[in-house]
Amino acid sequence: MKILTICMVSIFMAGCSVFGNSNVETAPYKVIKTAENQNIEIRRYDSLVLASTPMNINKEATNRRSAFMNLFGYISGDNAAQNKIAMTAPVIMDDKKKDGTKISMTAPVFMDESAATPIMSFVLPESYTIDTAPKPTNSAVQLSELKDYTVATIRFNGRLTDSNIQKHKEILESWMNDNEYKATGNYKTAGYNPPFTLPVFRRNEVLIPVE
DSSP, X not given: OOOOGGGGGGGGGXXXXXXXXXXXXXXXXXXXXXXXXXXXXXXXXXXXXEEEEEOOTTSOHHHHHHHHHHHHHHHTTOBOOOSOOOOOTTOOOOTTOTTSOOOOOEEEEEEEOSSSSOEEEEEOOTTOOTTTSOOBSSTTOEEEEEEEEEEEEEEEOSOOOHHHHHHHHHHHHHHHHHTTOOBOSOOEEXXXXXXXXXXXXXXXXXXXXXX
């Protein structure tokens, strides 16, 4: 696995800076427990509507770029929606594109590289449900919903490298063991910033679903 910098491009649609400031909508969640000295949280997402596509981490980076472009195309209007969407943030209606609805991006970008088939996912704005989200016209893009998604998370700065991910995953797993939280699925990584954000200001996370 290499650094997936291309997946962060989606986030600077809303004006990210080199210092990590952003006006992009962040997927809402409830904090159940915190360990602030370790940047660890137990949080619950009531509902996440995801647009996802497979990515192959065993081949050239162009395959990951292809995964990103599939998702970027979907939120840019490569979907089957015909109805106009009200121009209220964070949803953007592009009147020039008659064959689809343009959807604004929401942070973070999720990457599940521990599964048998690695997946990249964009989180759709909170205003969408699985029923109202425009249907993809690209068969490589699939919509899904996570409900009552409870995860242990650890937040860290720097680059989203193998070593950085592994280091913080081990810290999180150790904390979970000490606090009697059991993992119920594969870990995911999440990125909130574009490549030009200085590493010290980047927000990255490892998320592990728990009971």
